[in-house]
Amino acid sequence: MSAHNNQPIAVLELLVRNHPGVMSHVCGLFSRRAYNVEGIVCLPVATGETSKIYLQVREEERLDQIMKQIQKLSDVEGVVRYTGDHPVFTGLATYFTC
Numbered sequence: 001m002s003a004h005n006n007q008p009i010a011v012l013e014l015l016v017r018n019h020p021g022v023m024s025h026v027c028g029l030f031s032r033r034a035y036n037v038e039g040i041v042c043l044p045v046a047t048g049e050t051s052k053i054y055l056q057v058r059e060e061e062r063l064d065q066i067m068k069q070i071q072k073l074s075d076v077e078g079v080v081r082y083t084g085d086h087p088v089f090t091g092l093a094t095y096f097t098c
Contacts, residue, residue, distance in 0.1 A: 007058040009038065009084030012067065017075040018044055018051040025073055026053060035066055041088050050077065054088045 016022050023042060030037050039056035057063065063081075071079050 007060065010057055010059045010063060011082040011084060011086035011089060012055040012057060012070070013080040013082065013086075014053040014055070014070065014076055015045070015078040016051055016053055017077065018048055019075070022051070022075045023053065025075065026055075026070065029069055029073065030055075030057075030066065033062070033066060033069075035060070035062070039089055039092075041092070054086070056084070056086075056089050059084075 014026065016026070023040075027037065027040075035057065037055050037057055039054075041054040042051055044051045067079055067081065070076055
């Protein structure tokens with residue numbers, strides 16, 4: 001759960017073609033719909049031709065619709081939705097707690 005909001009958190013894992021502008025397209029989709037991204041992690045996969053983008057977002061009613069729109073982006077090869085306790089973000093949290 002987010003500390004400042006009672007809405008549960010979800011993590012979206014996107015497999016994308018790795019080239020300049022991909023992150024901008026993905027984040028632009030969220031921005032145009034006034035949907036906040038709480039956290040982002042992006043890592044290249046294998047040879048670097050693809051990357052995985054992990055987005056930490058709030059579970060809102062319109063998240064399903066945004067996921068459908070993400071899947072329509074030409075550089076997105078797949079989207080998987082996880083609960084907010086995904087190890088990408090829970091692992092990072094240990095480095096940033098005081």
